[in-house]
Amino acid sequence: MTATDKASELPHLTNYLKDLYHCSDCGYCVDAIWEERDIDHICATLESHSPGLSYSGQGYIKTARAWVEGEDLPLASVSEHAFTCTSCGNCERICPIGMRPMEINRALRSELIARDLAPESAVAIQKNVLEQQNPAGAPRAARYHWAQNIETAERAELVYLPGCASAYARPQEAQAAMRLLQAAGVPVKILGDSDSCCGAPLRELGFSDDAARQSEQLGAALAKQSFNLLVTSGCECAHALANEDRQTSFAGWLASALTEGKLQLAARSSTPKVSCIESCQATLGAVPNDNQTLYDILGRLGVTVNGGAPTSRFAMCCGAGGGAPAMHPQSSTEMARARMREATAKGQPDAIVSIDPRCVAHLDAARSDGDPPVYGLAEFVDTHFHLSAEGN
Ligand code: SF4
Ligand code: SF4
Structure with a gap:
């Protein structure tokens, strides 16, 4: 050739x-x-x-x-x-x-x-994103069901973007993130019906043209909004939106809010001992390493973390990415089980915390009887701390 x-x-x-x-x-x-x-x-x-x-x-x-x-x-x-x-x-x-x-x-x-040689399960994910704007194929109209009882402010300068995993598989994380943002006295708006998948699940699978079109579509919806900060929960979304310089991850926002004293957190009772499971998407590309941010925030809150510090930057995948749960459910579940075994082998924790809602949902689905609960960062903070704004 x-x-x-x-x-x-x-x-x-x-x-x-x-x-x-x-x-x-x-x-x-x-x-x-x-x-x-x-x-x-x-x-x-x-x-x-x-x-x-x-x-x-x-x-x-x-x-x-x-x-x-x-x-x-x-x-x-x-x-x-x-x-x-x-x-x-x-x-x-x-x-x-x-x-x-x-x-x-x-x-x-x-x-x-x-060459039409992608597995049917990969093509199904493509169809789900194109038709319903999420990889699982849940109805597009249900994307903001988690926000039904949450007040938002149309004129707010901060947009919260949950990402598909928080919106559908882990709505507790999106709800907790909104509670923390609002506890800091920040008016928040959401995109509602104009929100869509950022294209990350399609990019992972090799549907590169469709992924680019998804990014453009979400970019166009954001361009119609007036805002000065975009806060995302999904690590893969943060990666896909890396060119948007007004964007920060929820972990990045929380770290700044604590540093600037905009949000006060007081433990509800003795804080649980936790193990962290790191998310590989949090260290991909140009976005800040949110695994490190997770450890920094927990340390600052006085939470005891088994292992004490991030393990290597080569932490093994929990199996949530790349469409693996849909294409290879058995092996992707075994990956999650392996990460849970490692997390509990460091010393039995009261809870497991991970930064990416996609990992949290996948790890939680793979839990066995006796495993500790798994939380996203916002859920963990919201569950174990009283929240108040600066000066309260
Ligand atoms: S075999 Fe070595 S050089 Fe080749 S891709 Fe793997 S790590 Fe890189
Ligand atoms: S380490 Fe293995 S699973 Fe991870 S990107 Fe490379 S080939 Fe894929």
Whole structure:
């Protein structure tokens, strides 16, 4: 295949041509163990779905290279492998030479989608987002049911954007976030019927054009609003909206409100001992690391955290991302169970706290009898602290 043929036949993969020939096969993204850096493997798909090399970052690069070189690959099998990655990004974080195996796998997915070879469950997520504006396919009209009894202010300068996971799967987090914002005396407005999916679930799956259109649609709805701050709960939404310079995550807002004394928190009784489960989406791309912000806020509130400090920045995925719960429910549940086992092995906590509502909903669904309750940050604070504004 000439370079021109490759570009026309495999346009998504040829964006990464240089990367395909620079991977050094070091294997860090397959089986890294490095005690001093608190690394004990990095890929949840290899851990809980299949240990085969073709399910790893290195394997995706090798598959992509073989395809670009014209090898006759069994594409149905390539699809089965490519659509198991949870999009956690750990393989990219650990790569010592800056390769982008997760992005290359997304390009593989895009090539497979162009040939109608995406799994039915991935196509169902695409349909759900396009028709109902959320990956689970819940009715679009129900997006703000959680806000039915919450007062909002049309002229407010702060927009709260829950994201699909908070709006549907974890409405407690959206409700608690609104209570904290309002307790700080901040008038808040919501987008209501003009809100839509930011496109992150489609971008993860390789539906790149649809994802871009979703981002544009949400951007257009925001452009019609007057606001000076956009607060988001979903880590994947914060990532998708990273170009909006008036945006901050809920964790970022809460950290500032506490620093500036706008919100006073007093423990309702003795604060519970917690374990944190870190969210990989909170460390992707250009957004601030909200896993660290979570630890900072809990420390400042005097909450005892098992382990005391963030573990490595290569914390393993809970299985919530990349469409994994819909495409591979058994292995994505096992990923969540593995994270719960790690969290409780540090010392039995009274509660588990995680920053991304998508992870919180997935971890909660995987809980067994006897596991501690799982909270998002806003829910945890709202449950265990009295809230009051500056000077009250
Ligand atoms: S993005 Fe995560 S799940 Fe996917 S290959 Fe890389 S480490 Fe594995
Ligand atoms: S992608 Fe990076 S970490 Fe993985 S094998 Fe290649 S060089 Fe090593």
